[in-house]
Amino acid sequence: MRVVHGAQPVILGISGSERPGGNTDLALDHTATLVEGRGGVFRRINLRDHRISPCSPCGDCNSRTSPCAVQDDMPAIVEQMKQADGIVYAVPVHGFGLAHLMQIFIERAGVGFLRFDRPLANKVGGIIVTGRRYSDGSVHHQLVDNLLLNRMILVGSGFPALLRNATGKPGLYDTEGLDALDRMVNRMIDMTLLLRSVSAEGGGDLLPLDDRNERVQRQRSAS
Numbered sequence: 001m002r003v004v005h006g007a008q009p010v011i012l013g014i015s016g017s018e019r020p021g022g023n024t025d026l027a028l029d030h031t032a033t034l035v036e037g038r039g040g041v042f043r044r045i046n047l048r049d050h051r052i053s054p055c056s057p058c059g060d061c062n063s064r065t066s067p068c069a070v071q072d073d074m075p076a077i078v079e080q081m082k083q084a085d086g087i088v089y090a091v092p093v094h095g096f097g098l099a100h101l102m103q104i105f106i107e108r109a110g111v112g113f114l115r116f117d118r119p120l121a122n123k124v125g126g127i128i129v130t131g132r133r134y135s136d137g138s139v140h141h142q143l144v145d146n147l148l149l150n151r152m153i154l155v156g157s158g159f160p161a162l163l164r165n166a167t168g169k170p171g172l173y174d175t176e177g178l179d180a181l182d183r184m185v186n187r188m189i190d191m192t193l194l195l196r197s198v199s200a201e202g203g204g205d206l207l208p209l210d211d212r213n214e215r216v217q218r219q220r221s222a223s
């Protein structure tokens with residue numbers, strides 16, 4: 001594979017954990033080590049450090065064609081997502097579902113920003129779920145659907161990166177989960193390099209802009 005000279009893959013990790021130094025943070029620390037070991041740049045957003053309003057009853061985004069106007073940290077976060085080659089969503093299971101910081105983020109990002117032109121199209125996506133053991137697969141599934149909705153590229157890498165820890169103390173004790181995480185990150189980097197080499201060779205836009213907004217397509221097929 002030809003690597004584009006001077007182009008370091010940029011991977012952005014987004015953590016939906018409330019707990020500094022907890023299992024999810026440790027998983028992203030490990031991810032950073034792997035990405036940097038492959039010559040990439042790892043950036044991190046801890047959602048707990050940002051002001052993100054939940055979607056409100058305004059319903060404005062159902063008719064507007066431009067991003068959400070609520071003033072908070074979302075536009076800057078979406079901008080960082082646009083600048084990455086790959087994005088890893090890392091989240092704990094809470095109450096058998098996505099921990100609330102990530103749920104709020106996914107809702108706002110999706111309906112408030114990403115639905116208009118799918119700016120994450122063709123970025124490589126990865127998912128890490130930390131939990132005790134209950135419903136981590138459902139949470140993973142929810143994030144897979146979200147990546148696919150955004151036309152991201154989910155790279156087959158083996159088993160999903162589900163990191164279990166039933167001890168109550170933060171730690172990466174799940175060797176099978178860690179193995180899956182290592183494979184996922186390495187395959188994400190491989191795919192990023194492949195995509196960069198294709199576009200350096202004149203691969204052009206792999207997904208045209210007018211194929212990104214399903215509302216426009218619905219209007220077209222209704223007319």
Ligand SMILES: Cc1cc2nc3c(=O)[nH]c(=O)nc-3n(C[C@H](O)[C@H](O)[C@H](O)COP(=O)(O)O)c2cc1C
Nearest residue numbers: 017022023024092093094095096130131132133134
């Ligand atoms: C409020 C709360 C709810 C939780 N619910 C679940 C659950 O439904 N299933 C599960 O397997 N673990 C559950 N856990 C355990 C966490 O998912 C697990 O400890 C996770 O790795 C914590 O990540 P953190 O250290 O980044 O906070 C819950 C923990 C908390 C605090």
